[in-house]
Amino acid sequence: MKNIKTLRCKRSNYGGARQSTEWIVIHYTGNAKDTARGNANYFANNNVGASAHYFVDDNDIYSSVPEGDIAWHCETPNMPFRCTCRNRNSIGIELCTCGDYQISEKTADRAAELVKDLMDRYGVPLANVIRHYDVCLKNCPAPWVKDVNKWFAFKERLSDMTETNVQKICNDMIYKYNKELEDRIITFINNKFEAEREPRYDKLEDIPAWAVDTVTKLVEEGIMQGDGKNLGLTKDMLRILVIMDRSGILAL
Ligand SMILES: [Zn+2]
Incomplete structure (x- = not known):
């Protein structure tokens, strides 16, 4: 894909050879308003302990971590995994914000071009283009977690399929x-x-x-x-x- 600028992430923020490309994960930067260049520059010069392959805004796409390397983008500590997506088998894309923590249509369009290119090159199916939220419930990208229709609209941009099919997927x-x-x-x-259940008396001998x-x-x-098989009596029932x-009263 043309017009991708490169500003390499600081080496301490990513690492390891990626094993496969099964997933593409969409994030947002979480800032009120920012740019791809600003983010790429920040990750190039600071020890952040996190990273992404790409940053996208209205005007630019910046390549930060090389595609062949593992970016530390989707494995959030203490969050439960909801699928098999991990840093080692995915590409992470950060969407920049256009004010008030929102993602602009233009940024979404630009990101869709990038994602389509990655889907083609790595054979990633539409169903495996997911949000960080889908990996582990992280509220990211927040505007597309809050309004799932915006996420559906983005997924629709990625294929020639009808809206109904995309929605179904x-x-x-x-x-x-x-x-x-x-x-x-x-x-x-x-x-x-089970752990808290009070003891049951199941047999006459008990x-x-x-x-x-x-x-x-x-x-x-x-x-x-x-x-x-079992009487299932609690102490209160026995009393x-x-x-x-x-x-x-029982008149036995
Ligand atoms: Zn994220």
């Missing part, structure tokens, strides 16, 4: 991520409940001596069967049954 992707996230949350909650007569009667009468039994 985006929706499928969001569904997949949400499903993965939902499964993780459910597992987490279940494990937590029942404490003070309740054993009552439960034995209920089981022998066929009134209490549990789930067929209520014993009180009812002793007061004659």
